[in-house]
Amino acid sequence: xxxKGYVYAIENNGxxxxxxxxxxxxxLRNIQTQGGFISANIYLSNQLYAYQDLExxxxxxxxxxxxxxxxxxxxxxxxxxxxxDGYKQLKSSDQEAKKKExxxxxxxxxxxxxxxxxxxxxxxxxAIVQMSQASWTSEAMDFVLSKPQGAIDIILGVLFMCPTVxxxxxxxxxxxxxxxxxxxxxxxxxxxHDKLEIAQxxxxxxxxxxxxxxxxxxxxxxx
Numbered sequence: 001x002x003x004k005g006y007v008y009a010i011e012n013n014g015x016x017x018x019x020x021x022x023x024x025x026x027x028l029r030n031i032q033t034q035g036g037f038i039s040a041n042i043y044l045s046n047q048l049y050a051y052q053d054l055e056x057x058x059x060x061x062x063x064x065x066x067x068x069x070x071x072x073x074x075x076x077x078x079x080x081x082x083x084x085d086g087y088k089q090l091k092s093s094d095q096e097a098k099k100k101e102x103x104x105x106x107x108x109x110x111x112x113x114x115x116x117x118x119x120x121x122x123x124x125x126x127a128i129v130q131m132s133q134a135s136w137t138s139e140a141m142d143f144v145l146s147k148p149q150g151a152i153d154i155i156l157g158v159l160f161m162c163p164t165v166x167x168x169x170x171x172x173x174x175x176x177x178x179x180x181x182x183x184x185x186x187x188x189x190x191x192x193h194d195k196l197e198i199a200q201x202x203x204x205x206x207x208x209x210x211x212x213x214x215x216x217x218x219x220x221x222x223x
Contacts, residue, residue: 005051011041060179151219
């Protein structure tokens with residue numbers, strides 16, 4: 001993580017967008033400008049280093065109410081309370097440091113196990129190990145494991161590089177990410193992949209934002 005950031009909630013037409021940013025003033029202005037609305041309900045968390053962890057936690061807790069992307073069918077007050085409660089869980093710097101240390105150690109060990117399984121020719125179990133480590137949902141894991149071995153190998157190769165993988169199968173696309181699984185289309189991903197918005201969200205330069213298909217696994221026609 002690069003410094004401290006925030007988790008925000010912004011309401012529009014009965015839906016709430018929940019995201020994270022290091023520059024809330026600019027981010028919230030851009031959301032309203034691009035969406036063509038002015039929101040009367042905006043909430044901003046206290047600043048913390050683990051702002052991206054907090055965003056992931058809230059998205060997980062509200063997963064049943066996800067509409068599309070970062071938009072949720074949940075009332076504004078409930079969204080704010082989820083963020084407040086999540087902040088209380090993550091605000092301790094000691095807990096954060098301990099969590100990072102454990103995650104790094106566990107991640108390294110699991111990666112070694114997966115590599116060993118691949119070396120032994122057991123890439124299916126290696127995929128299960130890596131998907132579990134990436135906190136993929138059972139829906140995402142079942143989807144991957146329903147595919148031919150060649151397709152699983154392609155997906156696993158991308159998963160080793162990034163916990164979020166865009167799986168392409170013809171015109172259809174499936175995005176597997178920590179605590180979520182989204183079914184969409186290639187055209188829709190291309191249409192909504194806004195590098196400027198992503199850069200402002202992450203606090204990085206536009207040129208540092210990967211192309212929409214940089215971490216994609218194209219399994220079209222793979223047996």
